[in-house]
Amino acid sequence: MPHPGVSPLAVDDRGNALVSFTRGAEGAPPRDAPLPAALVAIWHADRVLMVFDRFRQGWELPGGRVEKGESPRQAATRELLEESSQEPDGPLRFIGYAGFVLAPDRRAEYAALFAGRTTDIRKFQANEEIEAIRWWNLREIIPGRVQRLDSYLAQLTSEFGL
Incomplete structure (x- = not known):
């Protein structure tokens, strides 16, 4: 389980903490806490896609809830397209499981992290959830x-040389 007492890898300004990251088998998710979300780091050259979430008022990786009957991979692909209009050049690569402890109730959960590349940047249309997109070089x-938390995970995926 993402352990609330562990020194976090990253903490955001709302008190949410990234407490673990496990590279593992996509088909063998952790079972000690829910896995309700999937995130995607999609790269174009040396820049990762960030979306500006209207509700949280911040730049983050595309991603969101895994819907009933959907795999984390399917959720990642769907959320990427819905939030940014972008598509990877090929199948997304599974990177691992990010363990979070979320404020204010200290709820433990995981998100599956995927990454990929795109050579074709598609036109973005703002929507109800996402106001803008930006290709960011992490610096x-x-x-x-x-x-x-998202910038930490984006940096982690950059190490895979996608």
């Missing part, structure tokens, strides 16, 4: 707040 300052 430049982006106007607005970048979610610390």
Whole structure:
């Protein structure tokens, strides 16, 4: 389980903590806490796609809830397209499971993390959830707040040389 007492890898300004990251088998998710979400780091050259969430008012990786009857991989692919209009060049690569302890109730859960590349940037249309997209090189300052947990995970995927 993502352990609430463990020193976190990253903490955001709302008190949410990334407490573990496990590279593992996609078909063998952790069973000690729910796995309700999937996240995607999609890369174009040396830049990762970030979306600006209207509700959380910050830049984050595309992703969201795994719907009933859907695998985390299917959720990642669907959320990427819904939130950003972008599609990977090929199948997404499974990276691992991110363990979180979420504020304010200290709820433990996991998210499956996927990554991929795209050479074709598609036109983005703002929607009810996502106001804008940005291709980020992990170093430049982006106007607005970048979610610390997501930037940590994006950095982690950059190490895979996708």
